[in-house]
Amino acid sequence: GIQAFLDLIPGTxxxxxxxxxxxxxxxxxxxWGTIPAENPSHLDTALLANVGEPYEPQIDVILRSFWEQEEVSLPVPPSPDDAFCEKYFADTVSREESGRYVVRLPFHDGLVPKLGSTHSLALNRLFKLEKRFDKxxxxxxxxxxxxxxxxxxxxLVPAKGSSxxxxxxxxxxxxxxxxxxxxRVVFSPAERDPNGQTLNEYLLPGPKLQGDIGQIISRFRLHKVALTCDIKQMYREISLHPVDRRFQRILFRFSPNDPVQxxxxxxxTFGIASAPYLALRTLRQLVQDEGSRYPLGSRA
Incomplete structure (x- = not known):
């Protein structure tokens, strides 16, 4: 076959x-051609191994990445923690007379954590903060x-009792x-107590409810005009049940002459592990409760 191939190549x-x-x-x-062998019955076998690092992705890696992106994703069943989180939200969510939603913190297995005291740590941080205020x-x-x-x-209200x-x-x-x-004042529930535990470690983050970024970008191509919006103070529009507020306490005073309160x-609160889930799940609950009254808004 080599001779037929060479006939197609220009040149002498x-x-x-x-x-x-x-x-x-x-x-x-x-x-090309044949080489006469002195001893045709004798064969020598040689192995050549050439190991090197490619300077660009191999074709199989590129194809595999393409297939993974184009593959239609199948629904994934919720994990036990996500299923518990969803049930706990549905069982405990309520509304105030004004219509504002009230939610509970979803702890692992629904058990209230027994966190150690971080009062001394918080007090020292406050004193360091006040030194910066002076500067x-x-x-x-x-x-x-x-x-x-x-x-x-x-x-933010004065706390009753101590935690x-x-x-x-x-x-x-x-x-x-x-x-x-x-x-922007940032509150940190990731400080460790004397036992090395943090509030966020006891909280369930909940299932991911954010829209897929690929689908969001694709929807921008469907229409000539795309609308976006931002909910001001989204997390702070949702009340936390009074029973769970003791886990969201801080120390502060507006003057060094005042007692620490x-x-x-x-x-x-932003920073709580379950805050993104609670906010988005509350939006979905709003659609379930009020969607029939506002059909156009519920579609968004």
Missing amino acids: PLQIKGEPSAMHTSLGWLV DTTFAHLYKENLRSYIDQGH PYIMTHHGVMKYPENGDPKM EWELTRV
């Missing part, structure tokens, strides 16, 4: 009678202003190119 081969022929191609010199008056003003907004909206587990908090400054700096966050 170099031929020597009784020897292999050769021809120069765009791929280099090509040699940076802008930071101090924005920090206190942010917490006052929590108090004014009823999202061993106290969350720490810190401020994150944002400096836009045009405009004044902005402050224990405060309680009354809404779902």
Whole structure:
């Protein structure tokens, strides 16, 4: 078959009678023909192993990645924890007279954790925070202003009694190119108690309810105009049941001359492991409860 193939390649081969022929191609010199063997019955076997690192992905890796992206995903049954989380939400969610939803924190197996005291840790963090207030008056003003907004909206109230587990908090400054700096107070439920446990380790994150990013991007191609929206203070629009608020306590005072006070966050708090699930699941509950009254809005 090699001779028929070579007839299709332009060029003049170099031929020597009784020897292999050769021809120069765009791929280099090509040699073909037969070599007379002195002892045709004797065969020598040789193995050549060439190990190297490819400088680009192999074709099978690229194809496998393509197939995985194009493969139609099948529904995955919920894990036992996700199933429990869903049932717990459905059994415990309620609404205030104003219509606002009230949710519970989904602990593992529904068991309330016995966290050790983090009061000393939270107190030391507060003292360090106050030292920064003394050095940076802008930071101090924005920090206190942010917490006052929590108090004014009823999202932060004086705690009744005391709780061993106290969350720490810190401020994150944002400096836009045009405009004044902005402050966001971040509460941390990831501080470890004397036993090495954290609040987030006891909480179930719940099933993933966020839309698939691939599907979201694809939907942008369906219409000429795409609309997006943002829910202001999304987590803080959902009340936390009073029984669970003791796990969302902080220490703070607005003046070093005041006694340190224990405060309680009354809404779902950013940073809590189950907060994304609780927020999105509450939106779905709203659609179930009110979707018939607002059919166009429920579709969004």
